[in-house]
Amino acid sequence: MREVRWASVEGEGIEHLAFDAHEDGVLVESAVVGQRYGKAYGLYYRLRCDPRWRVTYAWLKIVGGAELELHGDGEGRWRDGHGLMLSTIEGCIDIDIAATPFTNTLPIRRLQLAEGEREPIPVAYISTPELQVTRVEQAYSCVELNREYRYEGIFRQFTANMRVDEDGLVIDYPTLFTRLPRLR
Template sequence: MKKCKSWVRKKVFWENMEAFGSEYLYLEYNSNNILAKGTVLFTNKQKAYQVFYEVHLDKAWNTRQVKIYVDDEKQKFLSSDGCGHWFINNTHIKELDGAIDVDIAITPFSNSLPINRFDWIKGEMRKFNMVYIDIPSLELKNLVQHYTFLDVHNGYRLFKYECLEYKTTIKVDQLGIVVEYPDVFIRHV
Protein backbone atom coordinates (compact mmCIF):
# COMPACT_ATOMS: atom_id res chain seq x y z
CA MET A 1 0.00 0.00 0.00
CA LYS A 2 1.14 3.46 -0.84
CA LYS A 3 2.16 5.76 1.99
CA CYS A 4 0.94 9.31 2.30
CA LYS A 5 3.34 12.22 1.85
CA SER A 6 4.32 14.06 5.07
CA TRP A 7 2.15 17.15 4.49
CA VAL A 8 0.49 18.54 1.39
CA ARG A 9 -2.15 21.14 0.63
CA LYS A 10 -3.36 21.34 -2.94
CA LYS A 11 -5.99 23.39 -4.72
CA VAL A 12 -7.30 22.17 -8.06
CA PHE A 13 -9.72 23.59 -10.62
CA TRP A 14 -11.33 21.44 -13.32
CA GLU A 15 -13.52 22.37 -16.23
CA ASN A 16 -16.31 19.90 -16.98
CA MET A 17 -16.56 19.66 -20.76
CA GLU A 18 -19.31 17.04 -20.81
CA ALA A 19 -21.84 18.82 -18.58
CA PHE A 20 -21.20 22.54 -18.68
CA GLY A 21 -19.59 23.29 -15.33
CA SER A 22 -16.51 23.38 -13.15
CA GLU A 23 -15.07 22.14 -9.87
CA TYR A 24 -12.85 23.56 -7.14
CA LEU A 25 -11.09 20.95 -4.98
CA TYR A 26 -9.17 21.56 -1.77
CA LEU A 27 -7.03 18.60 -0.76
CA GLU A 28 -5.10 18.36 2.48
CA TYR A 29 -3.14 15.43 3.74
CA ASN A 30 -0.66 14.73 6.50
CA SER A 31 0.83 11.63 8.09
CA ASN A 32 -2.50 10.61 9.69
CA ASN A 33 -5.34 11.36 7.27
CA ILE A 34 -6.49 12.97 4.05
CA LEU A 35 -9.35 15.41 3.53
CA ALA A 36 -10.84 16.39 0.18
CA LYS A 37 -13.45 19.14 -0.11
CA GLY A 38 -15.02 19.82 -3.48
CA THR A 39 -17.47 22.36 -4.84
CA VAL A 40 -19.03 21.50 -8.20
CA LEU A 41 -21.27 23.71 -10.32
CA PHE A 42 -22.86 22.19 -13.42
CA THR A 43 -25.94 22.06 -15.57
CA ASN A 44 -27.61 19.21 -17.42
CA LYS A 45 -29.36 21.75 -19.70
CA GLN A 46 -32.58 21.42 -17.69
CA LYS A 47 -31.40 22.56 -14.28
CA ALA A 48 -28.33 24.07 -12.65
CA TYR A 49 -26.77 22.25 -9.68
CA GLN A 50 -24.44 23.10 -6.82
CA VAL A 51 -22.77 20.11 -5.17
CA PHE A 52 -20.52 20.11 -2.11
CA TYR A 53 -18.66 17.01 -1.01
CA GLU A 54 -16.17 15.96 1.64
CA VAL A 55 -14.22 12.73 1.47
CA HIS A 56 -12.28 11.68 4.58
CA LEU A 57 -9.57 9.09 3.99
CA ASP A 58 -7.07 7.33 6.20
CA LYS A 59 -3.35 7.66 5.46
CA ALA A 60 -3.48 4.66 3.08
CA TRP A 61 -6.18 6.36 0.93
CA ASN A 62 -9.00 4.12 2.21
CA THR A 63 -12.28 6.03 2.21
CA ARG A 64 -13.67 6.38 5.73
CA GLN A 65 -16.42 8.99 5.41
CA VAL A 66 -18.30 10.77 2.61
CA LYS A 67 -20.64 13.74 2.88
CA ILE A 68 -22.46 15.08 -0.19
CA TYR A 69 -24.91 17.96 -0.48
CA VAL A 70 -26.85 18.62 -3.71
CA ASP A 71 -28.18 22.17 -3.69
CA ASP A 72 -29.87 22.57 -0.33
CA GLU A 73 -32.34 19.82 -1.15
CA LYS A 74 -30.52 16.48 -0.83
CA GLN A 75 -27.71 15.09 1.26
CA LYS A 76 -26.00 11.73 1.82
CA PHE A 77 -23.64 10.72 4.64
CA LEU A 78 -21.74 7.44 4.35
CA SER A 79 -19.11 5.92 6.58
CA SER A 80 -16.83 2.93 6.05
CA ASP A 81 -14.64 0.72 8.19
CA GLY A 82 -11.99 0.94 5.43
CA CYS A 83 -12.34 -2.82 4.83
CA GLY A 84 -15.29 -2.80 2.42
CA HIS A 85 -18.25 -2.31 4.77
CA TRP A 86 -20.45 0.78 4.42
CA PHE A 87 -22.93 2.39 6.79
CA ILE A 88 -25.63 5.06 6.74
CA ASN A 89 -26.66 6.18 10.25
CA ASN A 90 -24.80 3.14 11.67
CA THR A 91 -26.88 0.80 9.50
CA HIS A 92 -24.82 -1.63 7.42
CA ILE A 93 -25.53 -1.38 3.66
CA LYS A 94 -24.81 -4.95 2.50
CA GLU A 95 -25.20 -4.13 -1.22
CA LEU A 96 -22.01 -2.05 -0.99
CA ASP A 97 -19.86 -4.77 0.61
CA GLY A 98 -16.44 -5.16 -0.95
CA ALA A 99 -16.09 -1.55 -2.10
CA ILE A 100 -13.26 0.46 -0.59
CA ASP A 101 -13.48 3.58 -2.76
CA VAL A 102 -16.26 5.94 -3.81
CA ASP A 103 -16.98 7.21 -7.29
CA ILE A 104 -18.88 10.47 -7.03
CA ALA A 105 -20.27 10.82 -10.55
CA ILE A 106 -19.43 14.49 -11.16
CA THR A 107 -15.79 14.66 -10.02
CA PRO A 108 -12.53 13.32 -11.46
CA PHE A 109 -11.17 13.27 -7.90
CA SER A 110 -12.84 9.87 -7.52
CA ASN A 111 -10.20 8.41 -9.87
CA SER A 112 -7.45 9.45 -7.43
CA LEU A 113 -8.71 7.10 -4.72
CA PRO A 114 -7.87 3.69 -6.24
CA ILE A 115 -4.83 5.11 -8.04
CA ASN A 116 -3.28 6.43 -4.82
CA ARG A 117 -3.90 3.35 -2.69
CA PHE A 118 -1.22 1.37 -4.54
CA ASP A 119 2.26 1.59 -5.98
CA TRP A 120 1.80 0.63 -9.63
CA ILE A 121 4.00 -1.33 -12.02
CA LYS A 122 3.81 -0.58 -15.74
CA GLY A 123 1.20 -2.83 -17.38
CA GLU A 124 -0.45 -3.71 -14.06
CA MET A 125 -4.26 -3.92 -14.08
CA ARG A 126 -6.38 -3.85 -10.93
CA LYS A 127 -10.08 -4.42 -10.39
CA PHE A 128 -11.97 -2.26 -7.89
CA ASN A 129 -15.46 -2.40 -6.46
CA MET A 130 -16.58 1.19 -6.11
CA VAL A 131 -19.48 2.81 -4.27
CA TYR A 132 -20.88 4.74 -7.22
CA ILE A 133 -22.86 7.81 -6.15
CA ASP A 134 -25.12 9.24 -8.84
CA ILE A 135 -25.54 12.99 -8.97
CA PRO A 136 -28.08 14.55 -8.55
CA SER A 137 -30.17 11.58 -7.31
CA LEU A 138 -27.57 10.37 -4.72
CA GLU A 139 -28.52 6.77 -5.56
CA LEU A 140 -25.83 4.23 -4.60
CA LYS A 141 -24.50 1.24 -6.59
CA ASN A 142 -21.68 -1.23 -6.11
CA LEU A 143 -19.87 -0.91 -9.45
CA VAL A 144 -16.78 -2.72 -10.79
CA GLN A 145 -14.07 -0.60 -12.41
CA HIS A 146 -10.64 -1.47 -13.83
CA TYR A 147 -7.48 0.62 -13.90
CA THR A 148 -4.33 -0.29 -15.85
CA PHE A 149 -1.08 1.65 -15.42
CA LEU A 150 0.10 2.29 -18.97
CA ASP A 151 3.20 4.49 -18.76
CA VAL A 152 4.80 7.74 -17.63
CA HIS A 153 4.86 10.51 -20.25
CA ASN A 154 6.39 13.96 -19.61
CA GLY A 155 6.16 13.37 -15.85
CA TYR A 156 2.49 12.35 -15.91
CA ARG A 157 1.18 8.84 -15.28
CA LEU A 158 -1.29 7.40 -17.79
CA PHE A 159 -4.01 4.97 -16.71
CA LYS A 160 -6.52 3.08 -18.80
CA TYR A 161 -9.88 3.34 -17.04
CA GLU A 162 -12.73 0.89 -17.75
CA CYS A 163 -16.25 0.72 -16.35
CA LEU A 164 -19.06 -1.28 -17.94
CA GLU A 165 -18.64 -0.56 -21.71
CA TYR A 166 -16.78 2.74 -21.20
CA LYS A 167 -13.00 3.02 -21.72
CA THR A 168 -10.63 5.97 -21.71
CA THR A 169 -7.07 6.94 -20.80
CA ILE A 170 -6.66 9.43 -17.96
CA LYS A 171 -3.57 11.46 -17.15
CA VAL A 172 -2.60 12.12 -13.51
CA ASP A 173 0.15 14.17 -11.86
CA GLN A 174 2.70 12.94 -9.32
CA LEU A 175 0.10 13.27 -6.52
CA GLY A 176 -2.33 11.07 -8.46
CA ILE A 177 -4.70 13.95 -9.23
CA VAL A 178 -6.36 13.95 -12.66
CA VAL A 179 -4.90 16.42 -15.15
CA GLU A 180 -6.87 15.25 -18.17
CA TYR A 181 -9.88 12.98 -18.58
CA PRO A 182 -10.47 13.16 -22.36
CA ASP A 183 -13.64 14.94 -23.46
CA VAL A 184 -14.91 15.07 -19.86
CA PHE A 185 -12.56 16.99 -17.52
CA ILE A 186 -9.52 19.20 -18.01
CA ARG A 187 -7.54 20.69 -15.14
CA HIS A 188 -6.60 24.37 -15.27
CA VAL A 189 -4.74 24.67 -11.92
Protein backbone atom coordinates (compact mmCIF):
# COMPACT_ATOMS: atom_id res chain seq x y z
CA MET A 1 0.00 0.00 0.00
CA ARG A 2 1.31 3.40 -0.96
CA GLU A 3 0.01 6.77 0.24
CA VAL A 4 0.40 10.12 -1.49
CA ARG A 5 -0.95 13.64 -1.01
CA TRP A 6 -1.67 16.41 -3.47
CA ALA A 7 -2.40 20.06 -2.88
CA SER A 8 -4.58 22.18 -5.12
CA VAL A 9 -2.65 24.93 -6.89
CA GLU A 10 -5.75 26.94 -7.80
CA GLY A 11 -7.14 27.32 -4.29
CA GLU A 12 -7.68 25.61 -0.99
CA GLY A 13 -7.58 21.85 -1.25
CA ILE A 14 -5.76 18.69 -0.33
CA GLU A 15 -6.10 15.00 -1.17
CA HIS A 16 -4.85 11.96 0.73
CA LEU A 17 -4.84 8.80 -1.39
CA ALA A 18 -4.05 5.16 -0.52
CA PHE A 19 -3.09 3.13 -3.57
CA ASP A 20 -2.52 -0.63 -3.79
CA ALA A 21 -1.61 -2.28 -7.10
CA HIS A 22 -1.11 -6.03 -7.31
CA GLU A 23 -1.38 -8.74 -9.96
CA ASP A 24 -5.17 -9.06 -9.73
CA GLY A 25 -5.91 -5.34 -9.88
CA VAL A 26 -5.74 -1.93 -8.27
CA LEU A 27 -7.54 -0.58 -5.20
CA VAL A 28 -7.74 3.11 -4.38
CA GLU A 29 -9.27 5.00 -1.46
CA SER A 30 -9.07 8.73 -1.13
CA ALA A 31 -10.38 11.74 0.74
CA VAL A 32 -10.39 15.19 -0.86
CA VAL A 33 -11.16 18.49 0.83
CA GLY A 34 -11.44 21.33 -1.63
CA GLN A 35 -13.45 23.99 -3.35
CA ARG A 36 -14.63 24.39 -6.91
CA TYR A 37 -16.36 27.43 -8.38
CA GLY A 38 -16.45 28.98 -4.90
CA LYS A 39 -18.21 26.00 -3.31
CA ALA A 40 -16.38 24.06 -0.55
CA TYR A 41 -16.77 20.26 -0.43
CA GLY A 42 -15.44 17.08 1.10
CA LEU A 43 -15.24 14.02 -1.17
CA TYR A 44 -14.50 10.42 -0.38
CA TYR A 45 -14.02 7.95 -3.22
CA ARG A 46 -13.10 4.33 -3.73
CA LEU A 47 -12.05 2.70 -7.03
CA ARG A 48 -11.28 -0.81 -8.20
CA CYS A 49 -9.51 -1.53 -11.47
CA ASP A 50 -8.67 -4.77 -13.22
CA PRO A 51 -5.01 -5.65 -13.94
CA ARG A 52 -5.20 -3.64 -17.20
CA TRP A 53 -6.14 -0.44 -15.28
CA ARG A 54 -9.76 -0.47 -16.45
CA VAL A 55 -12.18 0.81 -13.79
CA THR A 56 -14.63 -1.87 -12.70
CA TYR A 57 -16.08 -0.07 -9.66
CA ALA A 58 -16.29 3.53 -8.49
CA TRP A 59 -18.03 4.88 -5.41
CA LEU A 60 -18.01 8.60 -4.64
CA LYS A 61 -19.62 10.46 -1.74
CA ILE A 62 -19.80 14.19 -1.11
CA VAL A 63 -19.88 14.82 2.63
CA GLY A 64 -23.46 15.83 3.45
CA GLY A 65 -24.50 15.49 -0.18
CA ALA A 66 -24.57 13.43 -3.36
CA GLU A 67 -23.43 9.84 -3.77
CA LEU A 68 -22.52 8.01 -6.98
CA GLU A 69 -21.86 4.35 -7.67
CA LEU A 70 -20.64 3.03 -11.03
CA HIS A 71 -19.94 -0.53 -12.19
CA GLY A 72 -17.89 -0.97 -15.37
CA ASP A 73 -17.13 -4.09 -17.38
CA GLY A 74 -13.77 -2.79 -18.64
CA GLU A 75 -15.09 -2.68 -22.21
CA GLY A 76 -16.98 0.62 -21.94
CA ARG A 77 -20.34 -0.55 -20.59
CA TRP A 78 -21.49 0.98 -17.29
CA ARG A 79 -24.28 0.47 -14.79
CA ASP A 80 -25.25 2.65 -11.86
CA GLY A 81 -25.66 1.42 -8.27
CA HIS A 82 -29.20 0.21 -9.08
CA GLY A 83 -28.04 -1.88 -12.05
CA LEU A 84 -29.36 0.52 -14.70
CA MET A 85 -27.35 0.82 -17.91
CA LEU A 86 -25.73 4.23 -18.45
CA SER A 87 -25.89 4.61 -22.23
CA THR A 88 -24.60 8.20 -22.16
CA ILE A 89 -21.11 6.99 -21.21
CA GLU A 90 -21.07 3.78 -23.26
CA GLY A 91 -17.66 3.32 -24.85
CA CYS A 92 -15.84 5.17 -22.06
CA ILE A 93 -13.31 2.92 -20.39
CA ASP A 94 -11.77 5.58 -18.15
CA ILE A 95 -13.32 7.96 -15.63
CA ASP A 96 -12.09 11.45 -14.77
CA ILE A 97 -13.04 12.77 -11.34
CA ALA A 98 -12.67 16.56 -11.54
CA ALA A 99 -11.31 16.88 -7.98
CA THR A 100 -8.25 14.64 -8.32
CA PRO A 101 -5.13 14.16 -10.41
CA PHE A 102 -5.27 10.41 -9.72
CA THR A 103 -7.72 9.61 -12.50
CA ASN A 104 -5.10 10.77 -15.03
CA THR A 105 -3.11 7.71 -13.95
CA LEU A 106 -5.82 5.41 -15.34
CA PRO A 107 -5.40 6.18 -19.07
CA ILE A 108 -1.64 6.75 -18.66
CA ARG A 109 -1.25 3.19 -17.34
CA ARG A 110 -3.96 1.60 -19.50
CA LEU A 111 -2.92 3.04 -22.85
CA GLN A 112 0.80 2.14 -22.54
CA LEU A 113 1.70 4.86 -25.07
CA ALA A 114 5.08 4.86 -26.78
CA GLU A 115 7.11 8.05 -26.66
CA GLY A 116 5.59 10.56 -29.11
CA GLU A 117 2.32 8.62 -29.41
CA ARG A 118 -1.05 10.39 -28.90
CA GLU A 119 -4.42 8.74 -28.23
CA PRO A 120 -7.81 10.53 -28.19
CA ILE A 121 -10.32 8.77 -25.90
CA PRO A 122 -13.88 9.20 -24.66
CA VAL A 123 -14.01 9.54 -20.86
CA ALA A 124 -16.77 9.48 -18.24
CA TYR A 125 -16.21 12.88 -16.58
CA ILE A 126 -17.50 13.24 -13.02
CA SER A 127 -18.05 16.85 -11.91
CA THR A 128 -17.34 17.87 -8.34
CA PRO A 129 -19.21 18.51 -6.07
CA GLU A 130 -22.33 17.69 -8.14
CA LEU A 131 -21.17 14.16 -9.11
CA GLN A 132 -22.81 14.51 -12.52
CA VAL A 133 -21.44 12.08 -15.14
CA THR A 134 -20.99 13.20 -18.74
CA ARG A 135 -19.11 11.88 -21.74
CA VAL A 136 -16.18 14.07 -22.82
CA GLU A 137 -13.32 13.80 -25.30
CA GLN A 138 -9.75 13.85 -24.03
CA ALA A 139 -6.35 12.88 -25.41
CA TYR A 140 -3.11 11.69 -23.85
CA SER A 141 0.36 11.87 -25.37
CA CYS A 142 3.59 10.38 -24.12
CA VAL A 143 6.20 13.15 -24.01
CA GLU A 144 8.86 11.15 -22.14
CA LEU A 145 8.18 7.47 -21.42
CA ASN A 146 7.13 6.85 -17.80
CA ARG A 147 8.02 10.44 -16.83
CA GLU A 148 5.91 13.02 -18.66
CA TYR A 149 2.51 12.94 -20.39
CA ARG A 150 0.38 15.60 -22.05
CA TYR A 151 -3.28 15.78 -21.16
CA GLU A 152 -5.72 17.46 -23.54
CA GLY A 153 -9.21 18.26 -22.35
CA ILE A 154 -10.58 18.53 -25.89
CA PHE A 155 -14.03 19.31 -24.48
CA ARG A 156 -12.72 22.48 -22.79
CA GLN A 157 -9.61 23.39 -24.82
CA PHE A 158 -7.23 22.76 -21.93
CA THR A 159 -3.75 21.24 -22.25
CA ALA A 160 -1.13 20.47 -19.60
CA ASN A 161 2.03 18.41 -19.39
CA MET A 162 2.13 16.27 -16.24
CA ARG A 163 5.21 14.76 -14.66
CA VAL A 164 4.56 11.30 -13.18
CA ASP A 165 6.42 8.85 -10.96
CA GLU A 166 7.24 5.16 -11.50
CA ASP A 167 3.62 4.18 -10.74
CA GLY A 168 2.18 6.74 -13.16
CA LEU A 169 0.98 8.92 -10.26
CA VAL A 170 1.04 12.64 -10.97
CA ILE A 171 3.88 14.61 -9.38
CA ASP A 172 3.07 17.96 -10.96
CA TYR A 173 -0.02 19.02 -12.91
CA PRO A 174 0.62 22.70 -13.79
CA THR A 175 -2.06 25.16 -12.64
CA LEU A 176 -4.09 22.42 -10.88
CA PHE A 177 -2.23 20.04 -8.52
CA THR A 178 1.17 19.42 -7.01
CA ARG A 179 2.24 16.46 -4.95
CA LEU A 180 3.27 17.12 -1.37
CA PRO A 181 6.50 15.70 0.07
CA ARG A 182 6.44 12.09 1.22
CA LEU A 183 5.10 11.40 4.67
CA ARG A 184 7.75 10.65 7.25
